[in-house]
Amino acid sequence: MRPFTLIAGPCAVESREQTLATAYAVQAGGAAMLRGGAYKPRTSPHTFQGLGREALTMLAEAREATGLPVVTELTDVRELDAVLEVADVIQINARNMQNASLLIEAGRSMRPVLLKRGAAATLDDLLLATEYVLNEGNDDVTLCERGIRTFERSTRYTLDVSAVPVLKERTHLPVIVDPSHAAGRRELVRPLSLAAVAAGADGLIVEVHPDPDHALCDGRQSLATAGFAAYADDVHTLARAMRRTELAVAA
Ligand code: PEP
Numbered sequence: 579m580r581p582f583t584l585i586a587g588p589c590a591v592e593s594r595e596q597t598l599a600t601a602y603a604v605q606a607g608g609a610a611m612l613r614g615g616a617y618k619p620r621t622s623p624h625t626f627q628g629l630g631r632e633a634l635t636m637l638a639e640a641r642e643a644t645g646l647p648v649v650t651e652l653t654d655v656r657e658l659d660a661v662l663e664v665a666d667v668i669q670i671n672a673r674n675m676q677n678a679s680l681l682i683e684a685g686r687s688m689r690p691v692l693l694k695r696g697a698a699a700t701l702d703d704l705l706l707a708t709e710y711v712l713n714e715g716n717d718d719v720t721l722c723e724r725g726i727r728t729f730e731r732s733t734r735y736t737l738d739v740s741a742v743p744v745l746k747e748r749t750h751l752p753v754i755v756d757p758s759h760a761a762g763r764r765e766l767v768r769p770l771s772l773a774a775v776a777a778g779a780d781g782l783i784v785e786v787h788p789d790p791d792h793a794l795c796d797g798r799q800s801l802a803t804a805g806f807a808a809y810a811d812d813v814h815t816l817a818r819a820m821r822r823t824e825l826a827v828a829a
Pocket residue numbers: 589615670671672673694724756759
């Protein structure tokens with residue numbers, strides 16, 4: 579069975595200090611990979627849009643410092659070469675799940691791809707989007723459930739826990755869960771993470787920040803670095819109980 583993989587880091591790369599502090603903290607806590615967005619296409623064009631290539635340089639430094647592989651989002655084919663300089667895994671986010679040209683270029687790059695389910699995408703839509711990557715001969719694709727739009731307003735999205743066993747029934751690809759974007763608030767990240775692990779997820783991708791209340795993006799749903807090790811311990815304990823004896827560990 580493939581190793582259980584905990585990916586953690588800030589929503590957005592904000593500064594060198596914030597990125598390094600988060601990388602060291604998640605590594606010490608037991609994360610296997612570092613996430614961090616350089617390009618942040620937000621709902622509003624008036625909010626922080628990410629530091630772009632400057633952020634990629636900071637992620638490269640954090641990888642060098644910690645040895646953690648980097649997962650970062652590709653939003654635009656014009657940025658592909660810059661992203662490939664740094665990304666160990668190319669993340670394609672919910673709003674781009676059906677961006678065919680992006681999927682094709684990510685496929686052609688032969689770099690591992692993390693494809694997030696669109697907020698209004700069915701599992702069929704997600705699997706068809708995945709085929710754009712696979713068709714280019716790149717079969718290193720991980721699927722990510724991150725919450726879907728429902729009538730429920732008490733969470734940012736509704737985590738579709740059943741997506742995990744259903745996707746695992748329908749594909750051999752690894753399936754991970756993003757509890758942060760589904761929940762929208764950090765108090766819910768631990769319970770949703772444990773639900774995902776209990777449902778058989780192959781990993782989690784979770785937002786972590788040294789000072790979440792002052793984060794430039796998604797602070798409300800970010801775990802604080804200070805509490806990350808305890809959270810990671812709980813997740814890994816349950817993963818072991820689920821007979822996920824192989825845990826991907828920080829380098
Ligand atoms: C993210 O992971 O930073 C992100 C924006 O997620 P999503 O595409 O799931 O909203």
